[in-house]
Amino acid sequence: MKIDPHSHVPIFLQIVETVRAAIAAGVYRPGESLPAQRTLAMTLGVNPNTVQKAFDELERRELVESRRGVGMFVTDRGTVSARDNTLETVAESFRRGIITARDANFTRERTRDAFEKTFRQEFSKTREPR
Amino acid sequence: MTSSDSPAIELIGLTKIFGEVKAVDALSLVVPRGTTLGLIGPNGAGKSTTIRTLMGLSTVSYGTVRVLGLDPAVDAPQIKSRVGYVPETHLMYRWMRIQDVIWFAKSFYPTWNDKLCRDLINLFGLAPRQKIKQLSKGTLAKVSLLLAIAHEPELLILDEPMSGLDPLAREEILDGVLRTTGERQCSVLFSSHSLGDVQRMADNVAMLYEGKLLLHCPVDELLTSAKRVRAVLRDGCVPVWRPPEAIWQCVERREWQLTLHPCSEQLLARLQTEFPVDNVEVTDLSLEDLFKDYVKGRRKLA
Numbered sequence: 001m002k003i004d005p006h007s008h009v010p011i012f013l014q015i016v017e018t019v020r021a022a023i024a025a026g027v028y029r030p031g032e033s034l035p036a037q038r039t040l041a042m043t044l045g046v047n048p049n050t051v052q053k054a055f056d057e058l059e060r061r062e063l064v065e066s067r068r069g070v071g072m073f074v075t076d077r078g079t080v081s082a083r084d085n086t087l088e089t090v091a092e093s094f095r096r097g098i099i100t101a102r103d104a105n106f107t108r109e110r111t112r113d114a115f116e117k118t119f120r121q122e123f124s125k126t127r128e129p130r
Numbered sequence: 131m132t133s134s135d136s137p138a139i140e141l142i143g144l145t146k147i148f149g150e151v152k153a154v155d156a157l158s159l160v161v162p163r164g165t166t167l168g169l170i171g172p173n174g175a176g177k178s179t180t181i182r183t184l185m186g187l188s189t190v191s192y193g194t195v196r197v198l199g200l201d202p203a204v205d206a207p208q209i210k211s212r213v214g215y216v217p218e219t220h221l222m223y224r225w226m227r228i229q230d231v232i233w234f235a236k237s238f239y240p241t242w243n244d245k246l247c248r249d250l251i252n253l254f255g256l257a258p259r260q261k262i263k264q265l266s267k268g269t270l271a272k273v274s275l276l277l278a279i280a281h282e283p284e285l286l287i288l289d290e291p292m293s294g295l296d297p298l299a300r301e302e303i304l305d306g307v308l309r310t311t312g313e314r315q316c317s318v319l320f321s322s323h324s325l326g327d328v329q330r331m332a333d334n335v336a337m338l339y340e341g342k343l344l345l346h347c348p349v350d351e352l353l354t355s356a357k358r359v360r361a362v363l364r365d366g367c368v369p370v371w372r373p374p375e376a377i378w379q380c381v382e383r384r385e386w387q388l389t390l391h392p393c394s395e396q397l398l399a400r401l402q403t404e405f406p407v408d409n410v411e412v413t414d415l416s417l418e419d420l421f422k423d424y425v426k427g428r429r430k431l432a
Contacts, residue, residue: 005326011350047333
């Protein structure tokens, strides 16, 4: 896990995103615990209050649940929800590209062409995931 | 004795005058218990003066200072025993060995924790028999931090703890501070020029400029609510007013750039209806950029 202290993204959100991606990838499975707040704060080199804030957010998104005095555990639907969240992240990146095109007065067709060209380029250099 | 529910630090209208210069100008600030405040600002903004006032090393011209509910002008000895302080320049007898300095410091603190001290010696990789005068800048900073935290203070005050250190020494100092805050709910105030360190360590950030408080808010709130806006002005148009939320702005040819804090949908909508602009683009800013914009914005106003 790595965080960027110079980013414009608040650190607690960077932690949320990293943990979410780890849950989506199956690093932490439903019923398993996340690393303890203090351990994680030390590993990442960040303020423990910031880690707590990230845990609160993950709990709000129902990816994890806290068990009093024990720690944070991935919920039964955690993996599924974390993967749904990935879709949102992907959609958000597309949205940004569309806005850039619109600001430059691209037509619908030209925007679509740009997307498909990028799409073909990317998929020709990487192998299809399973 | 004071109750433990008084804030870690409370400043009300703190003013410090040196001759004609107001080094600190009506500064009011609260650091709640268990939180970490990062104090930033250009050189000469009043950060060190404020810190020295907290430790009773500098007198107050006007205003009130409370540290753990105590007045530094009256209770400096008690404050010193409950606060860990890492000054800008480390004052230690150069002829002593590390182990002597530790023994010397220990005698002042009834709350000194020998096990914690040993842990810190290991964490920092210190050689107790080494002489102070032989130490590198980084090692000296580590010894200074060890002396400040081995007595388990309720509050830790650090004046530019990581300036001039190599990246590894920085990490070790950071580890030492985080360990203290994590395990003991210690409150922290530190000044720094490294905004990356502020983002990692601090819950709240306070920005000083020419002795005045420009900004005091949670770091996360600042990063999410401040935005840079870039708009293209239509031919022959100039912005006729400046929104009060603009901390900095710049017009060059047809490009109008503004940094807004706080930025809102309503404000953006208003900009687009009241100004002849096209292609409004909104981007996020790093703490570094925000700091620069705040300072540049201030200089322009002056």
